[in-house]
Amino acid sequence: MTNERAKFGSRFGLILATAGSAVGLGNIWRFPYMAGNNGGAAFILVYIGCVLLLGIPCMISEFIIGREGASNTARAYTKLSNGTAWKYIGFMGVLTGFLIIGYYAVVAGWCLQYIFASAAGELQGDPKYVAGYFSEFSASPVKPVLWTVAILVITHLVVIRGVRGGIEKASKMFMPTLFVLLLGLVVASCNLPGSGAGVEFLLKPDFSKVDSGVFLGALGQAFYSLSIGMGCICTYASYFSRRTNLLNTAVHISLVDTMVAVLAGLMIFPSAFSVGIAPDSGPSLIFMTLPNVFQQAFTHLPLVGYIVSIVFYVLLSLAALTSLISLHEVCTAFFLEEFRISRLRGATFVTVIACVVGALCSLSLGHTDLQLTIFGKSVFDALDFVTGQILLPFGGFLTCLFLGWYVPKKIVKDQFTNWGTLRGALFGVYLFCVRFVCPICIMLIFLNQFGVI
Ligand code: PFF
Numbered sequence: 001m002t003n004e005r006a007k008f009g010s011r012f013g014l015i016l017a018t019a020g021s022a023v024g025l026g027n028i029w030r031f032p033y034m035a036g037n038n039g040g041a042a043f044i045l046v047y048i049g050c051v052l053l054l055g056i057p058c059m060i061s062e063f064i065i066g067r068e069g070a071s072n073t074a075r076a077y078t079k080l081s082n083g084t085a086w087k088y089i090g091f092m093g094v095l096t097g098f099l100i101i102g103y104y105a106v107v108a109g110w111c112l113q114y115i116f117a118s119a120a121g122e123l124q125g126d127p128k129y130v131a132g133y134f135s136e137f138s139a140s141p142v143k144p145v146l147w148t149v150a151i152l153v154i155t156h157l158v159v160i161r162g163v164r165g166g167i168e169k170a171s172k173m174f175m176p177t178l179f180v181l182l183l184g185l186v187v188a189s190c191n192l193p194g195s196g197a198g199v200e201f202l203l204k205p206d207f208s209k210v211d212s213g214v215f216l217g218a219l220g221q222a223f224y225s226l227s228i229g230m231g232c233i234c235t236y237a238s239y240f241s242r243r244t245n246l247l248n249t250a251v252h253i254s255l256v257d258t259m260v261a262v263l264a265g266l267m268i269f270p271s272a273f274s275v276g277i278a279p280d281s282g283p284s285l286i287f288m289t290l291p292n293v294f295q296q297a298f299t300h301l302p303l304v305g306y307i308v309s310i311v312f313y314v315l316l317s318l319a320a321l322t323s324l325i326s327l328h329e330v331c332t333a334f335f336l337e338e339f340r341i342s343r344l345r346g347a348t349f350v351t352v353i354a355c356v357v358g359a360l361c362s363l364s365l366g367h368t369d370l371q372l373t374i375f376g377k378s379v380f381d382a383l384d385f386v387t388g389q390i391l392l393p394f395g396g397f398l399t400c401l402f403l404g405w406y407v408p409k410k411i412v413k414d415q416f417t418n419w420g421t422l423r424g425a426l427f428g429v430y431l432f433c434v435r436f437v438c439p440i441c442i443m444l445i446f447l448n449q450f451g452v453i
Contacts, residue, residue: 005070006163008239013168015252016175018236020322022257023178025107026225028316032265033281034221036201039209044262046215050222051254054441057433058228058396059250061403064415066237067246072333073231076238080407089398093231096391097330098350100230102357103383104327105155108320109147109358110138110287111313118309123291130295134287139366148358151317155324156351159332160344163239167325174318181315182263188308189271192297198273202265216448219441220393225257229392229399232326235333245422246415247430260319267312271297286316328354357383389449397442404435 008014035043069076077090117123123130138144158170189195227233240249268290272279275296279285291309298305328350336346364372364379374382403412412431417424447453 006239007241008168009164013172017167017171019253019256020171020175021227021232021326022253023260024319024323027261028264029286030281031261032268035265036269038214039206041203041205042207042210046210047218050219054438055222055226055254056250057430057438059233060246061399061434062233063237063246066234067240068415070238072337073234074334086402093395094331094334096230096387097327099383100387101327101354103361103380105148105152105358106362108151109144111317111320112151113147114313127292130291131288141366144362145359148362149355152351152354155328156347158325159328160347174322178318181311185267186263189267192271192274194274195270198269202269216445219445223392224388229395231330235330393442393445397439400434400438
């Protein structure tokens with residue numbers, strides 16, 4: 001079964017699929033807010049620095065492990081670690097995948113529901129009503145669970161078609177659509193009267209706001225946004241060909257991801273500022289604040305407001321879907337290779353588990369009699385916290401140590417230079433980052449998160 005491993009069909013498809021994993025809710029609901037409140041262009045510069053110093057080296061490391069291991073994440077780490085304890089990083093990645101899918105699918109399901117709610121004109125009314133609509137909907141026991149299952153079934157239908165016929169094909173459709181929709185929304189938003197203040201808020205550099213906390217926040221965001229630390233990138237890299245230039249690919253993906261994040265800011269801030277609403281982040285931004293912003297910003301052109309609102313939720317759903325596909329693939333590849341079952345069976349197994357985890361997350365936000373909490377947090381919040389703040393950075397940290405210090409340098413160099421066919425002028429810089437810069441920076445994020453520094 002593992003003799004002839006599936007490969008992406010083209011470089012373009014490979015970049016779109018991997019960028020699809022990276023571009024997600026993190027780009028839209030967190031990045032703009034962080035940038036706007038932490039010094040605008042100054043934050044964006046710090047963020048780009050973090051992507052260069054931390055994101056790209058970590059991404060290349062996962063590429064190397066994935067392409068060298070040529071199997072699912074767990075087996076790839078096992079092969080390269082010769083069965084030593086390092087192999088558990090790969091298993092941890094699969095587990096993290098399941099945990100992220102759970103809450104991510106719930107939010108993706110909300111986005112689907114909001115496409116229909118906007119189309120039916122249900123999101124119109126005063127801010128209190130719109131906020132109440134979300135609180136009531138997200139806490140109800142049935143509807144959000146059904147939407148979670150719906151988005152997971154769509155993900156399932158893509159994943160069962162395999163790497164080329166499913167993941168690559170879907171990414172080639174979804175990612176360009178996402179770009180076009182995003183650009184359309186940016187144009188609509190930046191043309192509103194008074195939108196200039198929003199553009200200025202996002203892009204005017206204010207270096208006085210950049211302190212160590214901001215720096216560490218940017219590091220964490222770069223990590224989450226690039227999907228590093230849990231084997232997504234590693235799994236996709238196992239479908240790369242021997243000719244794929246790893247450095248080049250990592251740079252392209254990071255560029256696309258950062259561009260989408262900045263464009264998301266140029267969509268949100270100008271419209272919010274044009275109606276004097278202060279944007280926040282997270283679910284409340286996209287499900288409570290923005291419906292009001294769209295409504296008020298386009299009062300004179302209600303049809304445009306109506307369309308903008310629908311397009312926005314379609315955009316969010318696509319962004320979430322491509323990330324979900326990558327998370328699903330990590331787990332599916334694991335089952336189909338480790339248990340030697342068909343892709344359809346492996347994917348079905350993953351979809352069923354993901355539906356259960358998703359349902360628990362969704363129900364934990366509602367008024368049921370079940371006490372769905374972990375350490376005093378709802379299951380939803382607990383999974384978000386444990387994965388985003390602990391497991392992803394920890395996985396990235398261990399990956400850097402593993403690749404930088406344990407894996408033989410020859411393997412790393414061969415992969416970096418495509419077995420000597422590329423010059424690899426930056427290999428030394430890359431290795432220095434993986435050995436020293438990345439582990440130290442990630443350690444700092446940890447210490448900062450837990451209030452030690
Ligand atoms: N990168 C995604 C985002 O920015 O929303 C989130 C994510 C997807 C994290 C897949 C990790 C992952 F493996």
